Amino acid sequence: MTRVKKYLVDLKPYSTSYVTFCDGAKGEINGACKLVCHQFIRLGDVLLVKGLTFNLINISKLCDQRLKVNFTKFECLVTNDNRGVKG
Numbered sequence: 001m002t003r004v005k006k007y008l009v010d011l012k013p014y015s016t017s018y019v020t021f022c023d024g025a026k027g028e029i030n031g032a033c034k035l036v037c038h039q040f041i042r043l044g045d046v047l048l049v050k051g052l053t054f055n056l057i058n059i060s061k062l063c064d065q066r067l068k069v070n071f072t073k074f075e076c077l078v079t080n081d082n083r084g085v086k087g
């Protein structure tokens with residue numbers, strides 16, 4: 001999921017399973033954890049997929065936490081009700 005391991009907490013093994021990508025390729029799930037990033041971004045059920053070289057975030061999970069997600073051509077901004085911004 002992320003190369004910054006300090007954001008990953010409560011790492012647990014995951015029974016061998018796979019995710020299927022849009023091109024039909026499969027990636028093995030190596031574990032599951034929680035992601036705690038900054039003060040207001042907390043995601044549960046984060047899967048660690050072997051060989052995945054980039055992060056995939058479920059935007060609806062951020063919105064369920066009352067965070068606002070705004071995309072521009074150059075960045076993605078996540079804001080909370082107190083107008084805190086994380087890029």
